[in-house]
Amino acid sequence: MKQQSSAVVIGGGVMGADIAAIFYAAGWNTQIVEPNTATRARLAEKVPAAARAMGIHLPGGSVQVYPTNADIQWSAAAIMIECAPEDLQIKQQIFNELDTLAPAHVPLTSNSSGFPISQIGAACTTRSRMLGLHFFMPAHLVPAVEVVRSEYSDEAVAQTVSAIMRSVRKKPVQVKRDAPGFLANRIQHAMMREAIALVDEGFASAEDVDLAVRYGFGFRYIAAGPLLQKDLAGIDIHCAAAATIYPHLHQNTEPSPLMQNLVENGDYGVKGTSRKGFYDWDEASIEREQNRYQTALMKAMQILRDEEETAPAHPA
Template identity: 60%
Template sequence: MTRFVNKVVVVGGGTMGCAVAAIFNVAGWTAYVVETDELVRLGLPGRIDAAAQTLGASGREIPSIICGALVDVDWADVDIVIECVFEDLALKQAVFAEIEALCPAPTPLTSNSSSFPIGQIGKGLATQSRMLGLHFFMPAHLVPAVEVISSQASDEPTAVRVSEIMRAVGKKPIRVKRDIPGFLANRIQHALMREAIALVEEDFASPEDVDAAVRYGFGFRYIAAGPLLQKDLAGIDIHCAAAATMYPYLRTDQEPSAHMRQLVANGHIGVKSASLRGFYQWTPEQVAVEQKRYEAALLKAARILSDEEVGH
């Protein structure tokens, strides 16, 4: 069994960085969290603790160590570095250039980027072989999966080690063998979203009915079996016949839908917008209730998958 010092450095104290730090804290790891913004830094202990409490923290966790700069971190014996800064390529490249000078090889260097190719982020590093993508899904502390993405330069033993670290802190690593736009889960998710939004845009169904079709229909099965396993169980011939009928009519747009672009242009981007509008119209009270229900449902689903993992 691989042994770890149980020491992680999380760079960036935003929503994702706080959740990642909480994951490691609850697993008994020491987490150094680097955040340059002083105001954000002041609120980090409370936000990390809130995420840890959601995960069932016992109160015996080692508190995260908050740092204002990378040079303030104790870089000795770090098991892994996880970058969670803003999605700006130049910023990420600059951060990794500084990290590489401070963090000795072969410590894995990983980026939580959801959009930039990992090879592009690591371009110019002398130790690109230890650079990987580590893509968490929001809310990161509640969604079990995390994508471990290799670029052409990534070293296979490093990818294996990162996957082992993820398992050690209770996550489900998903290996992505090639560095492609959107990686794995987002490509599947966006294909579904393109069709879902098109059905609303063309007035075939309401947002409520599209969501119900996924949650109470085929999406309900996904907690038990992914799409490929489910087709093995149901019959690939049935799917193939249905595909021949439907594929010619599915949307193949090369850009986001006009409906979605209009929502964004008007500032209607969901519950975080001033209008509290997106595909739905919200009130502050509805937002609070829905977010609580959403978290509770994710925790129940995570327990189902956790029990299954133990059974294996």
């Protein structure tokens, strides 16, 4: 993409600021709409800081921050990414407004992690240019982004958005059906359901579950996804193990009692005022863990980038 290309980000919260940083780091002009005055005032510093966390220390693009959608300058806009609060009515209002406000060539995308784009844009007339564009926290460090089509989405628009994502060093994943949870969250929640149930029923502590994932099967995922890994290890072995294990896996259709109790008590983890979750926290441990987490992600990202430079993108 040319340097004067502009990305429009609606919502300047945690996800919106980090997504804006992705484009800023790639030399784009980034326009952010954020109605909250205090949040808006922090974005001019927050976006470059997130870019520096990505290892970008040279001057990036530019950041313009506006209070309303009507202030957006569309002349060079190449994409719009909605990062408003996870409230369907708010998202629908934004898309209904941009349905006519945004020029017809600009893809309109939503970073919603739960609401299908077909539902968000249900009342719109330009649904063919609307897609889900689901990033993973922290958005500026996790390479993957899901490009989610509804039944109305034009495949050419999906390919255009994927090309934009590749141009800013992301890894677009094509999701061809607009199902709840899309692709990665469905896989992730299946694992989380089992992990929390094992803690809830006393099979293991939260610490040991995390150790089993990080230093066990999760350790392999930086090198190979689950399906490629089974090709390498042998599908017959997995099939035999599945026949024994699958009947005993949890099939809960609601969040586990352990998770529900934590939420009811306000124990949200590091973001909660109680500073409790699956672990107990204080200010020192939060800062230490967040620094370690970000450093680990940066090192993992560098492994993948080094691999891209020396190997084909896909196995032969």
